Amino acid sequence: MLTPTLALDLILERLPRPAADLRPLQDTLGLAAAEDLHSRATVPPFTNSAMDGYAVRAEDLASASLDHPVRLRVLGDLAAGGVSHSVVKVGEALRIMTGAPLPEGADAVVPVEDTRCGEGPGGDWMEACKPLRAGIHIRLAGEDLQKEQLLVKAGHQLRPGDLGVLAAAGLPALPVHPRVRVAVLTTGDELVDVSDEPGPGRIRDANIHALCAQVAACGAIPVPFPRVPDDRETLKQTLLRALEADVVLTTGGISVGDYDFMKGLFEALGAERIFWKVAQKPGGPLGFWMLQGKPVFGIPGNPVAAMLMVEEYVRPALRKLMGFANLHRPVAEASLEGGWSGKVGDHRTTFLRVVARREGGHLKARLTGPQGSAILSSMLTANALAVIPEGLDRVAPGGPVTLHLTEEAEDH
Ligand SMILES: Nc1nc2c(c(=O)[nH]1)N[C@H]1C(S)=C(S)[C@@H](COP(=O)(O)OP(=O)(O)OC[C@H]3O[C@@H](n4cnc5c(N)ncnc54)[C@H](O)[C@@H]3O)O[C@H]1N2
Numbered sequence: 001m002l003t004p005t006l007a008l009d010l011i012l013e014r015l016p017r018p019a020a021d022l023r024p025l026q027d028t029l030g031l032a033a034a035e036d037l038h039s040r041a042t043v044p045p046f047t048n049s050a051m052d053g054y055a056v057r058a059e060d061l062a063s064a065s066l067d068h069p070v071r072l073r074v075l076g077d078l079a080a081g082g083v084s085h086s087v088v089k090v091g092e093a094l095r096i097m098t099g100a101p102l103p104e105g106a107d108a109v110v111p112v113e114d115t116r117c118g119e120g121p122g123g124d125w126m127e128a129c130k131p132l133r134a135g136i137h138i139r140l141a142g143e144d145l146q147k148e149q150l151l152v153k154a155g156h157q158l159r160p161g162d163l164g165v166l167a168a169a170g171l172p173a174l175p176v177h178p179r180v181r182v183a184v185l186t187t188g189d190e191l192v193d194v195s196d197e198p199g200p201g202r203i204r205d206a207n208i209h210a211l212c213a214q215v216a217a218c219g220a221i222p223v224p225f226p227r228v229p230d231d232r233e234t235l236k237q238t239l240l241r242a243l244e245a246d247v248v249l250t251t252g253g254i255s256v257g258d259y260d261f262m263k264g265l266f267e268a269l270g271a272e273r274i275f276w277k278v279a280q281k282p283g284g285p286l287g288f289w290m291l292q293g294k295p296v297f298g299i300p301g302n303p304v305a306a307m308l309m310v311e312e313y314v315r316p317a318l319r320k321l322m323g324f325a326n327l328h329r330p331v332a333e334a335s336l337e338g339g340w341s342g343k344v345g346d347h348r349t350t351f352l353r354v355v356a357r358r359e360g361g362h363l364k365a366r367l368t369g370p371q372g373s374a375i376l377s378s379m380l381t382a383n384a385l386a387v388i389p390e391g392l393d394r395v396a397p398g399g400p401v402t403l404h405l406t407e408e409a410e411d412h
């Protein structure tokens, strides 16, 4: 049977290419850049003051001391946004505000709190009582960004800091990969709304909320569909409508029960089966199809299995469809406190929900509790998945396990 690694490869290689679009800068947070982005400007565009104070010639203040302050004639003042045509000559200063262009002749700025000022027969003056070095409190043109400098690589997920830099660099719109719309369908006669009291034999629909939240958490747009009963014709009609989205997720009805219609339905509609069933626990009955050019995930109904399948397969797929360069969560080695034992001779990969924490430079993990695929509470405190390779039926207490860090941003 298919291994999880191979199953993910099969999904990723069948996905359509991500779309690309030019969007106003303010609408691009969290999206992936569709091209390398370069600065269109030199930043700062001109040499300017880093302090409110006086633009001076440093050599004029070389002899300044508390006992012998140096007095300079003040030529005028300059606010940020202004332009001065004054030239600061020997014995002169220009009052200047933070961000205002440094006038010709000046090579340093004395902060206002290090000065005294007054008015005399010769006009305004200022005094400083300590020397300063040339270049101090000055921001040089281009010291931040150079024109044509590479700022953001294609596939990078845009963060608030990136948007600030790109604004300063003169990019009002960015080529980005848009978010994808993901239809989420839950199926099963036993399901009721979260606000309803389940009658005999019925349970609340947890998956619609968990899966839509997972889709939103990876930056895509969830489109929850009205729950579908285990009725073939209604399922078919709903599925056809769901194909208006970019990706379809269904949960439930994918196994071998008498009412598990999903596989048959996908294929009756002409879907190409890429795989059904993966050698893993939970999530064994996972399937992936391409239908009318759209990726369709048939996800098992057991709530824990459903969430794990979204984490391990759907999330990387959605990230690829949205053009992100990094598709996979960080992988780390940890020691498993308390150990674990599974079924002897099981040729499936096992995903365990764990709480991981760093201790003295080492990563330690412990199970969140019972690991049954319907024990949804095992997700509550989990921040990582331990991946136990096929053929391994036990991990000794403190033994090594590989973790997928599911609370950390993708790094490869
Ligand atoms: N004879 C076999 N039976 C089962 C097998 C098998 O290999 N042979 N696999 C088991 C495994 S593993 C899983 S996982 C489930 C997968 O079944 P389905 O995807 O067909 O899911 P359902 O039967 O519809 O539901 C399974 C379980 O999950 C509950 N469920 C479904 N949807 C939701 C929802 N939206 N919110 C909350 N809970 C949900 C449902 O009530 C069932 O209890 O099959 C096993 N059986």
Ligand code: MOO
Residues within 6 Å of the ligand: 280, 281, 282, 283, 284, 285, 300, 302, 305, 373, 374
């Ligand atoms: O493997 Mo099922 O997917 O355990 O719950």
